[in-house]
Amino acid sequence: MTAVIGPDNADVLPTELLIGGDWVTGSSAVTYDHIYPATGEPNAKITLAGPDEVDQAVASAREAQREWMSLPIGRRRDIMFDLADAVHDNIDTLGRLSIHDFAVPIRTAPGHAMLAESFIRYYAGHVDKAHGQNSEVSGKHDLNIVDREPYGVVGVIAPWNGPMVVVGLNVAPALAAGNAVILKPSELSPFSALRFGEICVAAGLPPGLVNVLPSDATGGRSLVAHPGLGKIHFTGGGVTARQVLTTAAANLTPVATELGGKSANIIFADADLDQAAILSAWQGPLGQSGQSCACASRIFVQDEVYDEFMQRFLAVLAAAKIGDPFDPEVMLGPVVSEPAMNRILGLIDNAVQGKHGTLATGGQRVGGECGDGYYIQPTVFTDVENRSPLATTEIFGPVVSVTRFHDESEAIALANDSDYGLNAYVQTMNLPRAHRVSRALQSGSVWINRNSDISPQGPYGGFKQSGSGRAGGIEGLQEFQQIKNTRIGL
Structure with a gap:
């Protein structure tokens, strides 16, 4: 059965980059005609990030991350709960933007935003529970402390088929762990991710804690190659994953991946x-x-x-x-x-x-x-x-x-x-x-x-060529934490 095709043009589509809480067109940025897949017609001209915008976003994220970590831990927890509430209030809008992104049917599109809300709410509850530990060591009078700390600025590269899903699986735990995030949605599906970035600012996250940079392969390479990133999480195909891993290796930047399947x-x-x-x-x-x-x-x-x-x-x-x-x-x-x-x-x-x-x-x-x-x-x-x-x-x-x-x-x-x-x-x-x-x-x-x-609650990730790392559960939070061991001689 088929039905008449007719995209709803009443929605306002965000088209610029979100850096430091502001809409930016940039100096090295280029424009791209986004095509609505259901009609084959362009529905917006969007801005794609280049190297200058990546530099600007990393600088903004560094500053915002320091501000984020200076907040009392209970305040960070409450802001993330506020963010979950704000996503809940915008589920219909985010769902419709997902349709404009890549024409996912409306019967399932809101589910992407609902999943993001559930992950944000879950990880908000972990903000004040990310405990370290101590253990016995050979020096019996020493105090041995094991802490989990944020990487600082992490890059999250989202696939075109689920930017709001990646917001939940990767952005939420990265924020809960104390990081700033540069979210790179595909040029094929930028709208819901950009709107999410705007919601982050309105919910009280420090401007720049979540920067959203739609880009193509050129902008993606600039992000992955940037020495200011502490970690990268990539979701996509194996061919691109190999390019990401090769580029990140120049700075020895750790990379987690969630790749394809043939289930x-x-x-x-x-x-x-x-x-x-x-x-x-x-x-x-x-x-x-x-x-x-x-x-x-x-x-x-x-x-x-x-x-x-x-x-x-x-x-x-x-x-x-x-x-x-x-x-x-x-x-x-x-x-x-x-x-x-x-x-x-x-x-x-x-x-x-x-x-x-x-x-x-x-x-x-x-x-x-x-x-x-x-x-x-x-x-x-x-x-x-x-x-x-x-x-x-x-x-x-x-x-x-x-x-x-x-x-x-x-x-x-x-x-x-x-x-x-x-x-x-x-x-x-x-x-x-x-x-x-x-x-x-x-x-x-x-x-x-x-x-x-x-x-x-459940860690999600692959075996074999389907990637490394996990999203969800405590394992998903730990993907965005690095271990520090401190030993005090008493």
Whole structure:
């Protein structure tokens, strides 16, 4: 099903850089025509940061970080709670800006801001609880103190598919740990991040504690190469991550990463097949049009229920409404850009020509009223060989592969036969099996009978080429703290 495409132009889109609490155009900055993916038309001309603006932001952040750490710890805690309240009050606005960012449907867009609020509120509660410790040492009369201190200024590089999610996962713990943050959203999705920076100032954070610098690769390299950063957190793809790590190595700046995935979704014969079909559709091609590191793009189905599952799964996809992201009934929006659309369609065509699987549904650009936007039909390939390009490449679009398996050991082997290890999904009503399989899967997160639902209490991150470091929980706070050992001879 499709719906008429019509972006809502009533929203005010922030287009400048936010440095030191002020809107800045800058001297080395350039402009960029942001394209709304649902129509293919420009909706704003935004400012992108260059080297001069990075220098300015680092200087501003240093000063703000000193002010932040000079505040009583209870005051910092309360300001972060005020920030959580302010994000809550702006959830609708931030959700709509996320739609303008990358055309995520409105039925899910506010969830990004809600997640950010929950993480800010969680880490606000940790501000006055980041305790150090002491321990015995060989000098029995010595006092040995272990403290956790902030890095100072940290750079947080956000992907285009979830700037507000990164605000929660990375910006919130960085602030709670006592750091200042330079947030670099992609030029493809700058609006919600810029509005968040404005909310930070209004909520009482020192101006410059959160600077927001939309930029392309040039500005990103300037940020990563800056000697004033104490740490960098990068979320994105493996190719760019290697460039970030290489550039940061010049200053020996530590880098944490959350990278891509090619997540397995294992459906056993004892699963609730209706639930499994819905979860597989949403966590696969429908959710954010498959543009998620958590996308369950490799579906493994046990022989006994393969045909029955496929019938239900394809029926869910066929019923999904495609169209205007501002329509509350729309399930599937466009992919982020014309180059992304062409890349995904090229991968689909290569899979068909190379006979990497059988095309069961989709595979084409959506036409008609959606024809000017970057829409691709939900696409499913069956009988896919597990080491084919279709099963090993992170497509980052509404494309999934389906493969049969015979027994539990084969399912685990197929799932683990991947360079990635960010998420894995298991559908079963057998509790012992759920425990056995989850322990055997090489993945940072395993979701049993549910979709991925990142929460502040749970550390999130990858195995293998899906990155290093964790977001969420006490582990997420410690990513932005460095250890100091002080020993006093008594």
